[in-house]
């Protein structure tokens with residue numbers, strides 16, 4: 001039986017395991033559990049934070065990151081996702097992938113004998129959720145009972161965050177323009193994994209009294225051609241100083257970045273006193289490190305060495 005653990009979305013961890021990963025993120029000097037190991041990082045899309053945090057996390061755990069752009073490996077064009085998973089399973093200890101279609105990370109995981117980490121797909125961004133929850137926990141002291149108000153597109157970032165919030169006893173409220181909210185399938189999944197999303201029509205109502213106000217771009221990577229239509233649809237959903245005032249002084253402002261300044265959030269909010277966006281970005285590194293450490297321990301617990309390197 002293949003017991004290898006993957007992180008394709010945040011609920012691949014149990015709630016207890018999720019907290020364990022966050023606790024490990026707080027350990028500044030973890031053991032070199034990836035010593036002598038490579039970690040393959042495949043990118044179908046651009047990245048600044050994810051690539052850098054994953055590479056540095058691997059280095060801090062004693063391993064060697066191998067970043068490969070899709071131009072080099074050609075997932076499903078040069079060779080199949082399955083064949084790439086077989087290859088990297090024999091040479092590296094972990095496979096990370098940033099893809100368009102979510103089923104590509106599922107297919108990598110199905111064929112891999114080492115952990116596969118979703119570094120963002122059109123459906124999910126679990127590494128971001130880990131950093132988001134770490135940031136909220138560091139600012140608020142605890143996650144249980146936290147209220148997170150997400151204003152904007154119910155996208156990959158929102159979806160993983162909603163699932164993760166429910167898992168740790170936080171409430172996720174969302175205000176999206178008509179047609180850009182969660183679908184019924186997602187709402188059912190989120191409710192069954194943790195708790196129901198609270199959907200509100202009015203962003204001001206959604207943010208009132210929240211511990212965190214969160215937004216992301218109105219058009220994700222791959223949706224650039226739809227930007228004009230989306231800019232119109234999201235016009236009233238910008239997070240500005242007035243909306244942060246409706247939230248209250250207790251609220252921190254979060255954004256996964258990159259930001260389209262002046263669109264989903266104003267400079268005044270992004271750079272304002274309530275903003276924690278740089279702390280949040282910085283938290284990508286310890287949270288990725290905590291996850292990779294945890295995955296390495298799961299593999300070791302199975303009595304296997306990470307990877308299959310014959311050195």
Ligand code: CP
Nearest residue numbers: 047048049050256257
């Ligand atoms: N937030 C995030 O994933 O950023 P990058 O796309 O730069 O990796």
Ligand code: NVA
Nearest residue numbers: 155157220221257258
């Ligand atoms: N929702 C955005 C997040 C970028 C980190 C995207 O998928 O492009």
